[in-house]
Amino acid sequence: MNNELIVTSSPHVRSQDSVKKIMWSVVIALLPAVFAAVYFFQARAISVILTAVAGAVLTEYIFQRIRKKKITIKDGSAVVTGLLLALTLPPSIPLWTAFFGSVVAIGLGKQVFGGIGQNPFNPALVGRAFLTASYPVLMTTWTVDGVSSATPLSQMKMEGIATDTWNLFVGQIGGSLGETSALALLLGFAYLLYKGYVNWRIPLAMVGTVFLGAFAFGTDPIFHIFAGGLMLGALFMATDMVSSPTTKLGRWIFGIGAGVLVVVIRLWGGYPEGVMYSILLMNTAVPLINRYTRPRSLGEVK
Amino acid sequence: MKALTFKQGIHPEYNKELTKDKPLKNAKRPEEVIIPLKQHIGAPLKVLVKKGDQVDLGQKIADGDSFVCAPIHASVSGTVKEIRKVTDPGGNIVDAVVIEAAEEDKLNSGLEKHDSLDELDPAEIRNIIREAGIVGMGGAMFPTHVKVSIPEDKSVDYVILNGAECEPYLTVDHRVMVERPKSIVFGLKALMKAAGAPGGFIGIEENKPEAIESMQDAVEDDKNIEVKVLETKYPQGGEKMLIEAILGREVPAGGLPLDVGVVVNNTSTAAAVADAIRDGKPFYERSISITGHGINSPQNLIYRIGTNIGDLVEEAGGLKDNAAKVITGGPMMGKAQKSLNIPGVKGTSGILVLVRDEVEDYEPSPCINCARCVDACPMFLMPTQLANYAKNNMVDELEEWQVLSCVECGSCSFVCPAKIPLVHHLRLGKAQVMAKKREEN
Numbered sequence: 238m239n240n241e242l243i244v245t246s247s248p249h250v251r252s253q254d255s256v257k258k259i260m261w262s263v264v265i266a267l268l269p270a271v272f273a274a275v276y277f278f279q280a281r282a283i284s285v286i287l288t289a290v291a292g293a294v295l296t297e298y299i300f301q302r303i304r305k306k307k308i309t310i311k312d313g314s315a316v317v318t319g320l321l322l323a324l325t326l327p328p329s330i331p332l333w334t335a336f337f338g339s340v341v342a343i344g345l346g347k348q349v350f351g352g353i354g355q356n357p358f359n360p361a362l363v364g365r366a367f368l369t370a371s372y373p374v375l376m377t378t379w380t381v382d383g384v385s386s387a388t389p390l391s392q393m394k395m396e397g398i399a400t401d402t403w404n405l406f407v408g409q410i411g412g413s414l415g416e417t418s419a420l421a422l423l424l425g426f427a428y429l430l431y432k433g434y435v436n437w438r439i440p441l442a443m444v445g446t447v448f449l450g451a452f453a454f455g456t457d458p459i460f461h462i463f464a465g466g467l468m469l470g471a472l473f474m475a476t477d478m479v480s481s482p483t484t485k486l487g488r489w490i491f492g493i494g495a496g497v498l499v500v501v502i503r504l505w506g507g508y509p510e511g512v513m514y515s516i517l518l519m520n521t522a523v524p525l526i527n528r529y530t531r532p533r534s535l536g537e538v539k
Numbered sequence: 540m541k542a543l544t545f546k547q548g549i550h551p552e553y554n555k556e557l558t559k560d561k562p563l564k565n566a567k568r569p570e571e572v573i574i575p576l577k578q579h580i581g582a583p584l585k586v587l588v589k590k591g592d593q594v595d596l597g598q599k600i601a602d603g604d605s606f607v608c609a610p611i612h613a614s615v616s617g618t619v620k621e622i623r624k625v626t627d628p629g630g631n632i633v634d635a636v637v638i639e640a641a642e643e644d645k646l647n648s649g650l651e652k653h654d655s656l657d658e659l660d661p662a663e664i665r666n667i668i669r670e671a672g673i674v675g676m677g678g679a680m681f682p683t684h685v686k687v688s689i690p691e692d693k694s695v696d697y698v699i700l701n702g703a704e705c706e707p708y709l710t711v712d713h714r715v716m717v718e719r720p721k722s723i724v725f726g727l728k729a730l731m732k733a734a735g736a737p738g739g740f741i742g743i744e745e746n747k748p749e750a751i752e753s754m755q756d757a758v759e760d761d762k763n764i765e766v767k768v769l770e771t772k773y774p775q776g777g778e779k780m781l782i783e784a785i786l787g788r789e790v791p792a793g794g795l796p797l798d799v800g801v802v803v804n805n806t807s808t809a810a811a812v813a814d815a816i817r818d819g820k821p822f823y824e825r826s827i828s829i830t831g832h833g834i835n836s837p838q839n840l841i842y843r844i845g846t847n848i849g850d851l852v853e854e855a856g857g858l859k860d861n862a863a864k865v866i867t868g869g870p871m872m873g874k875a876q877k878s879l880n881i882p883g884v885k886g887t888s889g890i891l892v893l894v895r896d897e898v899e900d901y902e903p904s905p906c907i908n909c910a911r912c913v914d915a916c917p918m919f920l921m922p923t924q925l926a927n928y929a930k931n932n933m934v935d936e937l938e939e940w941q942v943l944s945c946v947e948c949g950s951c952s953f954v955c956p957a958k959i960p961l962v963h964h965l966r967l968g969k970a971q972v973m974a975k976k977r978e979e980n
């Protein structure tokens with residue numbers, strides 16, 4: 238033997254998973270939605286997405302550089318944030334706005350809290366909330382093929398549901414880049430589920446709650462779950478690990494809570510952007526949820 | 540039939556093919572043995588020999604007066620060369636008797652031989668187990684006679700033998716089950732009689748079909764003993780997990796299997812009990828897997844307690860050039876060793892050698908709250924939270940969140956994508972709570 242033996246504490250084997258692998262898998266999972274966006278909105282989609290991703294990665298790099306921390310842009314988490322933000326933006330958004338949104342998402346949403354793992358909110362949603370508050374007009378101008386169209390949320394009708402639902406599902410509708418095709422989002426989500434890199438309780442609870450809520454209050458539930466940013470939010474934002482609960486029961490509560498808020502905002506707020514605020518609000522409750530849903534440990538008498 | 544199991548847990552790579560088909564064979568008889576004088580959990584022993592004494596194989600060389608201890612026997616016939624301090628595989632500096640082996644072994648244990656359990660009452664069986672120095676062979680080294688001494692206010696309905704061998708790589712229990720099933724069953728019956736338990740189970744993981752078949756054949760005629768097939772999942776062999784899987788009973792926090800009417804022993808321990816009763820043979824040798832990709836010819840050996848681990852490694856073809864880490868025990872709970880120059884003890888079930896590529900330098904990054912550790916913990920703890928409390932010395936929170944229930948199985952560290960050494964933090968957390976408890980008393 239020609240080398241020193243390594244001595245570390247047990248366990249001596251580890252799983253192959255890493256933060257980097259998980260984050261890049263999320264990027265892969267978002268690709269179908271990216272392709273759908275490019276298909277529907279062409280070059281415009283490409284420039285918005287690239288701008289937002291570049292903004293996020295650059296901001297992460299600059300922050301870490303200034304604070305003399307390890308540069309971790311390769312872990313993929315900033316790319317995920319940039320992508321997610323881009324997918325919530327209307328295709329007609331000016332590029333500088335998209336870029337600015339990413340700077341805020343990473344800067345205010347993540348780095349001020351100390352970087353990865355420390356952020357209480359989903360960074361992409363922080364960026365999006367900031368843009369909505371600062372540039373309400375830019376953020377609610379929806380166009381498809383150069384023609385302005387109202388979002389489906391305001392065009393609800395009972396007749397022709399089959400066609401409408403199909404369009405909602407595959408993406409022939411107005412809306413932000415990633416909101417239009419539920420199919421693409423579900424495909425990506427299925428990939429993450431297969432890899433075991435995402436939890437299903439939050440999206441199931443959230444979408445299920447919206448479905449039941451819409452049904453209970455006499456609106457079309459199918460329509461409600463495919464319309465607006467619900468799928469994108471439930472599948473990819475509410476499930477953001479850092480800002481969601483770590484207990485199983487907690488994830489149910491988180492999902493149901495977010496779903497209830499979506500229904501309340503959509504039906505009585507008269508404002509289609511319920512998903513974003515619902516998730517951000519539930520983010521604030523995570524420490525509390527974790528605390529009160531701690532599982533009973535084996536053999537514990539509570 | 541569906542395999543039984545506990546909830547949560549992990550699926551590491553098992554790597555048992557390296558040695559699972561290698562029959563047990565006797566290791567070369569050592570020229571010298573270094574026998575540590577503390578090889579059990581419990582009170583220390585008094586040494587019974589001195590430098591220059593001639594000792595026989597199986598002769599008691601150390602014993603104690605306290606109930607929770609197990610005597611130690613000479614593992615070769617020979618001359619006591621000296622008594623000196625050594626480092627044992629647990630990293631403790633302990634007294635050890637060094638015996639220079641004579642030409643030949645002469646077994647002289649003073650233990651009688653009994654062909655049948657009928658002639659023995661429970662107390663006599665317990666006494667033989669104690670006198671033979673038998674301790675748990677899975678690694679914890681808890682004296683076996685203590686386990687089967689049931690307090691008057693308690694009763695036991697089952698003795699469970701742990702044949703799960705859920706630690707990756709190790710195949711000793713597997714081999715003993717394949718090669719010596721009758722001895723295991725005899726030992727199990729002795730343990731049942733000693734504990735006053737009417738029933739017995741042998742739990743074996745699905746990935747050992749030969750062992751399952753072998754044990755099933757061996758218990759065919761016994762109505763009250765049953766082989767239970769368990770799902771291959773780590774830590775299936777943990778005492779609490781076994782009881783949960785087989786009986787659906789939950790050992791209360793801070794309690795013992797006894798509290799739910801169960802005693803758990805290792806299958807190899809049962810075989811050792813049979814050897815003590817039938818052959819008058821005390822615990823002076825055991826089987827071990829010398830394995831891993833860093834070993835030239837992995838195998839299963841039977842070695843004398845106190846044999847130098849380096850000699851065993853040599854016998855298995857020695858280390859490969861890219862060997863990087865030597866572990867006594869398995870990869871999940873075993874201990875990395877600085878040197879091969881240590882004696883094997885009663886709890887040493889394996890020597891695992893990992894190569895450079897398998898020993899990555901894990902650099903921990905911040906927790907991303909992914910909850911993989913929470914979903915893996917067989918004790919239903921929240922390792923990420925506990926690790927944070929431990930880092931910040933939050934003793935009250937540690938206690939409230941049940942850190943003392945941690946069985947240190949390593950599942951949480953195994954799954955963590957941020958490569959945080961969670962078990963390490965939890966061990967420190969447990970120590971903090973224990974320190975506080977001591978202060979209060």
Ligand code: SF4
Nearest residue numbers: 916945946948949951
């Ligand atoms: S917290 Fe303890 S019991 Fe739970 S997985 Fe980690 S080491 Fe095992």
Ligand code: SF4
Nearest residue numbers: 906907909910912955
């Ligand atoms: S597995 Fe690691 S990264 Fe995930 S929650 Fe647990 S400690 Fe955090």
